[in-house]
Amino acid sequence: MIRALIWSVLIGIFLISSFVGAVDLHLKEILNANSLDSTIFFELRLPRVLFAFFAGSILGLSGLLFQTLFRNALMTPYTLGISSGAVLGAGIAIKLGLSTLIFGIGAISLFGFMGAIFTVFLLVYLAQFLKSSQQESLLLLGIALSLFYTSALMVIFYLGDAMQNDTLIRFTMGSLSIIGWSYPLALGLIAALVFVSIFFYRFELQLLSVSEEQAKLKGVNSSRVTLLLLIVSSLGIGTLVSISGPIGFIGLIVPHIVAKLYPTTVASRIIKTALFGGLFLVMCDTITRGIATQSELPIGIITAMIGAPFFIYLIITRSSR
Amino acid sequence: MINIENVTCRFSKRTILENISLEIQNHLCILGANGSGKSTLAKAITSLIPFVGSISIEGEKSEELSLKKRAKLLSYIPAKLEIYDTFMSVEEFVLLGRFAHKKSFFDYSKSDKTIANESIKLLKIEHLKKHAISSLSSGEQQLVLIAQALTQQSKIIIFDEPTANLDPHNSKIIAEHIKGLKEYHQVILITHDLHLASYLDVPVVFIKEKKTHYFKEGFFDDENLQKLYGVKFKEMSVSYD
Numbered sequence: 001m002i003r004a005l006i007w008s009v010l011i012g013i014f015l016i017s018s019f020v021g022a023v024d025l026h027l028k029e030i031l032n033a034n035s036l037d038s039t040i041f042f043e044l045r046l047p048r049v050l051f052a053f054f055a056g057s058i059l060g061l062s063g064l065l066f067q068t069l070f071r072n073a074l075m076t077p078y079t080l081g082i083s084s085g086a087v088l089g090a091g092i093a094i095k096l097g098l099s100t101l102i103f104g105i106g107a108i109s110l111f112g113f114m115g116a117i118f119t120v121f122l123l124v125y126l127a128q129f130l131k132s133s134q135q136e137s138l139l140l141l142g143i144a145l146s147l148f149y150t151s152a153l154m155v156i157f158y159l160g161d162a163m164q165n166d167t168l169i170r171f172t173m174g175s176l177s178i179i180g181w182s183y184p185l186a187l188g189l190i191a192a193l194v195f196v197s198i199f200f201y202r203f204e205l206q207l208l209s210v211s212e213e214q215a216k217l218k219g220v221n222s223s224r225v226t227l228l229l230l231i232v233s234s235l236g237i238g239t240l241v242s243i244s245g246p247i248g249f250i251g252l253i254v255p256h257i258v259a260k261l262y263p264t265t266v267a268s269r270i271i272k273t274a275l276f277g278g279l280f281l282v283m284c285d286t287i288t289r290g291i292a293t294q295s296e297l298p299i300g301i302i303t304a305m306i307g308a309p310f311f312i313y314l315i316i317t318r319s320s321r
Numbered sequence: 322m323i324n325i326e327n328v329t330c331r332f333s334k335r336t337i338l339e340n341i342s343l344e345i346q347n348h349l350c351i352l353g354a355n356g357s358g359k360s361t362l363a364k365a366i367t368s369l370i371p372f373v374g375s376i377s378i379e380g381e382k383s384e385e386l387s388l389k390k391r392a393k394l395l396s397y398i399p400a401k402l403e404i405y406d407t408f409m410s411v412e413e414f415v416l417l418g419r420f421a422h423k424k425s426f427f428d429y430s431k432s433d434k435t436i437a438n439e440s441i442k443l444l445k446i447e448h449l450k451k452h453a454i455s456s457l458s459s460g461e462q463q464l465v466l467i468a469q470a471l472t473q474q475s476k477i478i479i480f481d482e483p484t485a486n487l488d489p490h491n492s493k494i495i496a497e498h499i500k501g502l503k504e505y506h507q508v509i510l511i512t513h514d515l516h517l518a519s520y521l522d523v524p525v526v527f528i529k530e531k532k533t534h535y536f537k538e539g540f541f542d543d544e545n546l547q548k549l550y551g552v553k554f555k556e557m558s559v560s561y562d
Contacts (some may be wrong), residue, residue: 203420209406
């Protein structure tokens, strides 16, 4: 009952999302190809809704992946410093004034991805020095890296001129406002890649969700699976962050909400997490556009303000199987 | 059949096992004091920890075996199950034993599910099928782990202190199941439970001061036990029969 209600609200908001915003659109005008309404709808609103959906899917899936691989409820690309790495990478590209394309890929995206992947390899390297039972230490390493990256970004702010800093500040606040179809299409492809990789390895992940020892004993090449999936999800997070800036909370709460709604195995939660993450972020984005202010609220504020209370509610009302 | 040749295991700078050679042709009980290296030996056999030397399983060198192949040859049952995913049901957990047998990227087949169900029936835990693993008692968890190992259909099954966390009644149930497995599997039992070891009635290897001592029989004599453990024994009462 509660499941059906939540899904229908999310899907309902998804369907009306494109009609919400500073400009009221009329259906008649939208269908008229030469009108302003039509341009706003097809070139701004619709791509943005789809972009938000793919972004939410990537964030939700990455959260589920990290929590499963490291068997810790707090592991996400954000808490491990991977998205901070991406932010710093993108920040460096902005500071250097790089916006040209390198082999058809935007320099900011490329630097963002490199920041994410560098952080993953650094974490994998440092994890060797930890005992396998010390997952908390890995989390502490991630937090330390985050703090370091944030300071490095501060240095860039300090050295930057006003124009660059304005771009940077808006970037670090996170925003889903994009124009045209190239970003949603690119992100859609990457979201599909992330989803397919995780779905392919769903049975390995199910064993890894028991323990690494059990996974190895049952025949899972855990280090190979872990590394491969980490690289794929870093590609997703790196690309996403370099376009939209960091969007917190989704990766942490969405997998938990889905797990509370569907207390089943990890393998059977993958599709639901992808859909829920996408729809949830679309809802948050719809709210930022729906609230009439001088300029749009940064998306991160909404995700946290909706996410945190809901998350607390779910934790204190434990569902039983 | 497991062949261990000149195996040395070190943990940081401490040597746990030194130059051990052992041919395990059939059932075996491994005993020894705390920290003597029993579990270390088991973990070396399952390649969960690094070691120096050579171990071969069913004639194949351990380091050349793929993880799936190894899983088909031997299963390892820990004393206590650690599980992160608190929602997994008994049924789903037992089915994971089929991982090495199923086709990569494909779902578990109907016959995989049948095999898992038969193991559950054999262990008489059908009533727990839908329960979450995390809600089970230690005794029930041990039964579920055995069901999973049977589902894995490996020749060799290694038990690592199966009765360590159990009350006498549950220990007896587990002991009977382990004894029953002797017929179709090669059972390797690591334990402190002398009752269980003598009930199983198999040769014993005692690990002391990084070395192994083999006993075909006569291990459970009071004098022998006193010598090995350094504690006085008086007619060990065997209760599981």
